[in-house]
Amino acid sequence: MFQIKLDKLNTAIEFSMEGLVQVDEMKQFVVELRRSAVTMTGPELKIFADLRKFRPASPDVVEVVRDVQEFAKTMGVRRMATVLESEVLALHMSRLARETGADKFIRRFTDEQEAREWLATGESLRKSRRLP
Secondary structure, three states: OEEEEEEOOOOEEEEEEEEEEOHHHHHHHHHHHHHHHOOOOOOOOEEEEEEEEEEEOOHHHHHHHHHHHHHHHHOOOOEEEEEOOOHHHHHHHHHHHHHHOHHHOEEEEOOHHHHHHHHHHOOOOOOOOEEO
């Protein structure tokens, strides 16, 4: 299950994914995200992704994340903060970010508040553990 919220005033997209996600649902999410994102305008597009309850059903689901990262690059995303609990998932996401070049604007966090602070300012005011 996924949810996408747009904040046009702050040029931000917020989404969450939870549960055991299959490839078809992940692909539908990418379609909906693209559809939503094209309505956003502004030079500082930011994305907040809450993936704490996201459980990929297979490695293929994580690979679809590549589409999200590549799309974020083409949209000119300034910063993307991802909140995760799973270090294994964080490692997969980091690998994909390096491969797509999205590692320049994506950061992974375990603390939601710190992720939101970094998203808003580009700086972390706390010193909690940041995932790889």
